[in-house]
Amino acid sequence: MFRVTIRGVFEGLGEEDRAALLEGADAFRTAFTDEGTFTYDRGLSAFTFRCQVPAEADGDGETEATERAMAALVAHGYPHRVLRVGVTDMRHIKVRRKGRGR
Template identity: 40%
Template structure:
């Protein structure tokens, strides 16, 4: 069986932040810039609290079967909740979306590369 790669996005919003927590997040904002976000195994947090309370975690996981995406999504949600809770950040409205990359359509460049490989 082949390994499938999953991209899981967990979104939510900070809730009830103290002035100190808000300042802490602002100070760390360059590390969590939305423009440099990536899907990683440990999860990458992106936010811009200067604009709004919203955040996004991006996780990369894998499994062998299509059904493994459910477990991967649950792990991602738990990891996001744990990260926030360990730091004392309140949050609300967590939602998640997962994509099985083996099911994703190929881009034009990928189709062209595949065609060259089969020629």
């Protein structure tokens, strides 16, 4: 599983797109999901898109995860320009557990 964060700016949003984004704005809905979630400022300039991408094969890496996350972003249909992409491979995250009764 990969978690991909894409930071970017909206470009040339039409009135319908602006209205849909403002109507759907919910800061508490921020999560890494398969379809991806947006967070953005009320001026609809900058955004952050968070997407969860399953590793389809053992050899999958950041490049494949980025491509699939970009496809999810494009599927939303909002004109944009990507500024930065960050990918975390959750298979390499170690969870430290507290020891029992010491």
